[in-house]
Amino acid sequence: MGKGDRKTAKGKRYNASYGNARPHAAVTKAAGTAAAPVVKKAAGKSVAKKAVKKTAA
Template identity: 80%
Template sequence: MGKGDRKTAKGKRYNSSYGNARGKATTKAAGTAAAPVAKKATKTVAKAPAAKKVAVKKAATKE
C-alpha cells in the first residue's frame, strides 16, 4: 500500500493516472467564486465536578 499500488490515490498520483481512487477535479466556470466555508467553533466546556454522595449513618437504637 504505497507508491507502487495502483489501487490507491497515492499510487495514482505516483503513476500520474486517474481512476476511481483518484477522480479528476471538475473545473468551475470562469468568474464564479466558491462561497467560503465557515469552520465550526469548537468550544471545550469544563464540566463541574460531580458532587460526592455522603453515606448517612443511622444510629443503632437499643431497646
C-alpha cells in the first residue's frame, strides 16, 4: 500500500486520479469556506400579476 496502490489516497495522488479514496469535490472546494450568501427578496414589495384570460378560437 503505497504510491502504486490505486485504492488509497496516496496512490490516487501519485496516479493523478480521483475516486472514493480521493473524491474530486474535496479538491475543488476548500475546507471551511462558506457558501455564497442567499439574497432574500423584500416581503413588502411583491407584485401580483393580472390573470390573463384565454379565449377559445
